[in-house]
Amino acid sequence: MIKRLFASKPDAAPTAPAASIVVDARRKAGGRTRNRVLMTMGIFFGIYGVITGRLVYLGLQEPGAAVAPTVRGLAARPDIVDRNGEVLATDIKTASLYAEPKNIIDPDETLELLSTVLPDLEPEQTYNKLKSGAGFVWLKRQLSPKQQANIMALGLPGIGFRTETKRFYPGGETASHILGLVNIDNQGIAGLEKYIDSQGLADLRELGLATSGNLTPFRTTLDIRVQHIVRDEVKNALDRYHAIAAGAVVLNAKTGEIVAMASVPDFNPNNPVGAHDKDKFNRMTAGTFEMGSTIKSFTTAMALDSGKVTLQSRFDATRPITIGRQTIRDFHGKGRVLTVPEVFIYSSNIGSAREADVVGVEGHREFLHRMGLLDRMTIELPEVARPSEPKVxxxxxxITASFGHGFSTTPLQTAVGAAALMNGGYLMNPTLLPRTEEQAKAGATKVVNDKTSADMRYLYLLNATAPGGSGKRATVPGYRVGGKTGTAEKVVNGRYSTNVRFNAFVAAFPMDDPQYIVLSIVDEPKPEKPGMGATAGLNAAPIVSNIIRRSASLLGVKPEFGQTNEALLVSSQ
Incomplete structure (x- = not known):
């Protein structure tokens, strides 16, 4: 039995059907193997074909030709235009110089010849680039047409040009602080140029969609004609009053639109050498100052709006106020009881302090916040300073805040607050983007009542027409200008200096229905002539007068010579 179990036996022959199945399976397996081999061979032949084709293509190129690295073309920027469609900033084509060092035979000679056209090339750095043996290096971006022509005439091997985009500002310095700057790669780094990038242009550039054909012009609220006048007047004032800085803004009182704004010293965005110097910032939005007696506009409005004071109220200004170590005096004291209009036109520090005392400390602080003077302003420009105030x-x-000392705000915020006092009490953010009166009012905040606004219009006009008023030099025949001066002593070495001032004048016109606010500043003015003073009425007010005289007709405000310029007290009740 055991032998039978382990004895070897020949395999039995498969039956006919089984043999057929085995043969078919082997045929199918062999077919799949051949397909895999053919597919693999096809892939390899395809790869080697592409490599061979590329080698043939390169072999047919001109001897010594270099392939520049991929450099993304500079994307276009939209034109910036004023409210009338005049171009303020646009793109132009320019040539940039590059080299192919591996094709340069003599770097010394190449550098020597290039320096005859571009003397500002840094010798050592440029020489190292030329002898580096690289395929592509930049030598000089954004050449002038004359520079390009002169370099081409040199006939230097290994030197070429690439067409790029450069920003051009037709007005030069005229609106430099508003328009801002771009860098060498045409990206916005300041002003509206930076704002435009933040609104989606930077994303379009990344996607390669920012081309000149698909970008609509960026329309602003500026009127380049008025902008030229404002810049011209503040530049003249800088020289005439021997000041360290000057500025002005024209603001639409009904919409909050900025029609013109300038601050000097400024810069030329086409050649922004020194643009970042510490004295060339936009003082209208990026500088904070104690605005002096212009703040008395808000102190008086606060007292009137509280309901505890009327234009017939009287305040004792017979003697100075002493609080702690400070004594509050009037610059030109009358030494008597003053009515509210007298407190305003005589710019009484004592009277203003007593107006603030009626409202109280917390009510005073709340009102200044309500008027937007102590909060960071919202505007399209990125260069905006934050106001400062006492922590407690x-x-x-x-008392000191009542006449403009002890807290700092920007000049533009002061103009915006003044607009609210003139337009019926509506505080609206300033803007450089066009909007209608309806759109502006929809986003505005009612900060004072109608009667307070009417009373303040009366006081502004009174200050420009009444005997003793400080706004006389801001008047313009036919336009009924009213306003308030501000002469603030600046802090020097921790103490207020009687000889170093920051002057301002805020005005509105025409006073029967104010359409525009004009505010000017002069930083550290000197007397125009020996023996003259240097108060705001003598320098900041004339700037406003000149701006209104030259620009009112351009703004669509018609003069009226038939009616009196005297202030009439009309109750709104």
Whole structure:
């Protein structure tokens, strides 16, 4: 039995059907193997074919030709235009110089010849580039047409040009602080140029969609004609009053649109050498100052709006106010009881302090916040300073704040607050983008009542027409200008200096229905002539007068010579 179990036996022959199945399976397996081999061979032949084709293509190129690395073409930027469609900033084509060092035979000679056209080339750095043996290096971006022509005439091997985009500002310095700057790669780095990038242009550039054919012009609220006048007047004032800086803004009181704004010293964006110097910032938005007696506009409005004071109220200004170590005096004291209009036109520090005392410390601080003077302003420009105020307000802070000392704000915010006092009490963010009165009012905040606004219009006009008013030099025949001066002593070495001032004048016109606010500033003015003073009425007010005289007709405000310029007190009740 055991032998039978383990004895070897020949395999039995498969039956006919089984043999057929085995043969078919082997045929199918062999077919799949051949397909895989053919597919693999095809892939390899395809790869080697592409490589061979590329080698043939390169072999047919001109001897010594270099292939520049991929450099993304500079994307276009939209034109910036004023409210009338005049171009303020646009793109132009320019040539940039590059080299192919591996094709340069003599770097010394090449550098020597290039320096005859471009003397500002840095010798050592440029020489190292030329002898590097690289395929592509930049030598000089954004050449002038004359420079390009002169370099081409040199006939240097290994030197070429690439067409790029450069920003051009037809007005030069005229609106430099508003328009801002771009860098060498045509990207916005300041002003509206930076704002435009933040609104989606930077994303379009990344996607390669920012081309000149698909970008609509960026329309602003500026009127380049008025902008030229404003810049011209503040530049003249800088020289005439021997100041360290000057500025002005024209603001639409109904919409908050900025029609013109300038600050000098400024810069030429086409050649922005020194643009980042510490004295060339936009003082209208990026500088904070104690605005002096212009703030008395808000102190008086606050007292009137509280309901505790009327234009017939009287305040004792017979003697100075002493609080702690400080004594509050009037610059030209009358030494008597003053009515509210007298407090305003005589610019009484004592009277303003007593107006603030009626409202109280917390009420005073709340009102200044309500008017937007103590919060960071919202506007399209990125260069905006944050106002400063005491961390804890005490009575002494309220008293000094009543006449514009002890807290700092920007000149533009002061103009915006003044617009609210003139337009019926509507505070609206300033803007460089066009909007209608309806759109502006929809986003505005009612900060004072109608009667307060009417009373303030009366006081502004009174200050320009009444005997003793400080706004006489801001008047313009036919346009009923009213306003308020501000002469603030600046802090020097921790103390207020009687000889170093920051002057301002805020005006509105025409006073029967104010359409525009004009505010000017002069930083550290000197007397125009020996023996003259240097107060705001003598320098900041004339700037406003000149701006209105030259620009009112351009703004569509018609003069009226038939009616009186005297202020008439009309109750709105």
């Amino acid at each position: 307000w005490k009575k002494v802070h309220s």
